[in-house]
Amino acid sequence: MEEHEVYAVVGSEGFGRLVTAFYRQIPTDDVLGPMYPADDLAGAEQRLRDFLVYRFGGPALYIEQRGHPRLRMRHAPFPIGQAARDRWMQLMGHALDEAALPDEAQQLLRGFFSTMATFLMNRPT
């Protein structure tokens, strides 16, 4: 499966389930909770979902709403060291388990998230 084919098997609904399962864990997380906007978690959820839909071959809603992703720049305000990166991956790992997406898509997404999470680190620890 190629990256742009993931949307065809996961759909907006599947990405929605994934992102909802991820964000449900955020408010009570001691490391990540304080970084996210407590009064706009629904907005944050929509931004991540729209990005994933666009990135994996679906409609480019994210680009229409937010412009070029520039994810490293958009993450610069948040202190992302190894611990934050690993926690993010842990929560996304739980979300992937819960969303139970088709195997091949799930594996591809795990690899993508892991690489991207490392790329977004902006401090060592």
Ligand code: HEM
């Ligand atoms: C490495 C650990 C990470 C941390 C601590 C982190 C943290 C955050 C925070 C606090 C926000 C702001 C929430 C909002 O209001 O939208 C955000 C936004 C976002 N994150 Fe992450 N993130 C991480 C990794 C990732 C990864 C791996 C992706 C890849 C899909 C990602 C994609 C996004 C996107 C698309 C947005 C919305 C950007 C926008 O349009 O403003 N993040 N992230």
